[in-house]
Amino acid sequence: xxxxxxxxxxxxxxxxxxxxxxxxxxxxxxxxxxxxxxxxxxxxxxxxxxxxxxxxxxxxxxxxxxxxxxxxxxxxxxxxxxxxxxxxxxxxxxxxxxxxxxxxxxxxxxxxxxxxxxxxxxxxxxxxxxxxxxxxxxxxxxxxxx
Amino acid sequence: xxxxxxxxxxxxxxxxxxxxxxxxxxxxxxxxxxxxxxxxxxxxxxxxxxxxxxxxxxxxxxxxxxxxxxxxxxxxxxxxxxxxxxxxxxxxxxxxxxxxxxxxxxxxxxxxxxxxxxxxxxxxxxxxxxxxxxxxxxxxxxxxxx
Numbered sequence: 143x144x145x146x147x148x149x150x151x152x153x154x155x156x157x158x159x160x161x162x163x164x165x166x167x168x169x170x171x172x173x174x175x176x177x178x179x180x181x182x183x184x185x186x187x188x189x190x191x192x193x194x195x196x197x198x199x200x201x202x203x204x205x206x207x208x209x210x211x212x213x214x215x216x217x218x219x220x221x222x223x224x225x226x227x228x229x230x231x232x233x234x235x236x237x238x239x240x241x242x243x244x245x246x247x248x249x250x251x252x253x254x255x256x257x258x259x260x261x262x263x264x265x266x267x268x269x270x271x272x273x274x275x276x277x278x279x280x281x282x283x284x285x286x287x288x
Numbered sequence: 289x290x291x292x293x294x295x296x297x298x299x300x301x302x303x304x305x306x307x308x309x310x311x312x313x314x315x316x317x318x319x320x321x322x323x324x325x326x327x328x329x330x331x332x333x334x335x336x337x338x339x340x341x342x343x344x345x346x347x348x349x350x351x352x353x354x355x356x357x358x359x360x361x362x363x364x365x366x367x368x369x370x371x372x373x374x375x376x377x378x379x380x381x382x383x384x385x386x387x388x389x390x391x392x393x394x395x396x397x398x399x400x401x402x403x404x405x406x407x408x409x410x411x412x413x414x415x416x417x418x419x420x421x422x423x424x425x426x427x428x429x430x431x432x433x434x
């Protein structure tokens with residue numbers, strides 16, 4: 143019998159490069175340049191902590207969704223999403239006040255569409271990153287059969 | 289007079305590829321492959337939502353630190369950090385219970401070391417991503433003069 147632990151750890155490493163830029167690493171994965179965004183005195187066209195935060199939620203919604211459909215005999219034809227995170231000043235400190243994620247999902251039949259609708263209600267609640275943040279989350283979806 | 293808005297938005301987009309993998313985009317920035325991690329039925333050696341979440345905090349600590357030192361005449365010789373995020377089961381749902389970030393900073397004089405110590409007390413509180421999450425955060429630092 144294999145008993146899975148109830149804890150997992152994730153590691154990243156960071157080296158400052160110059161100005162407002164750094165190099166982000168996670169062992170075994172491609173390194174990437176990161177920076178402070180232009181609106182906070184940084185650089186354009188480089189991944190920022192704000193982007194990574196929004197991305198972590200958007201990707202976790204997808205991976206949680208994929209986990210839920212794995213035993214459902216769903217013929218998933220496509221899954222796309224768009225995410226927008228809003229940073230607001232609250233008590234004189236900036237924070238992410240809201241995250242809006244819109245999904246565009248295509249499956250092969252209308253029966254599957256109903257199954258997907260039921261799954262999406264669970265996804266937002268079970269996504270481990272939405273569970274870890276204070277920001278208001280909104281997940282909407284267009285579900286098509288193609 | 290330029291009045292800066294008190295809100296900023298950040299956007300990412302995601303396309304499912306196959307299995308537990310997707311392609312993550314943010315306009316103007318390099319796209320990257322992302323996936324569910326192996327311990328949740330995914331793939332090794334690909335950035336996961338859990339990695340991106342930990343990275344967003346680690347990078348935000350650095351960018352907030354760089355913002356604080358910009359007017360302080362600090363000769364920053366190096367800044368490196370290591371981050372560990374722990375996912376635990378709470379009320380039968382996984383979430384990030386803690387994030388530990390250790391900084392290794394080198395400046396040119398011992399006077400600057402004292403300034404850095406003062407700044408680090410503010411960084412954790414002002415980092416907009418630590419303000420947005422529920423997880424317990426711990427930031428420690430070795431500060432050297434080289």
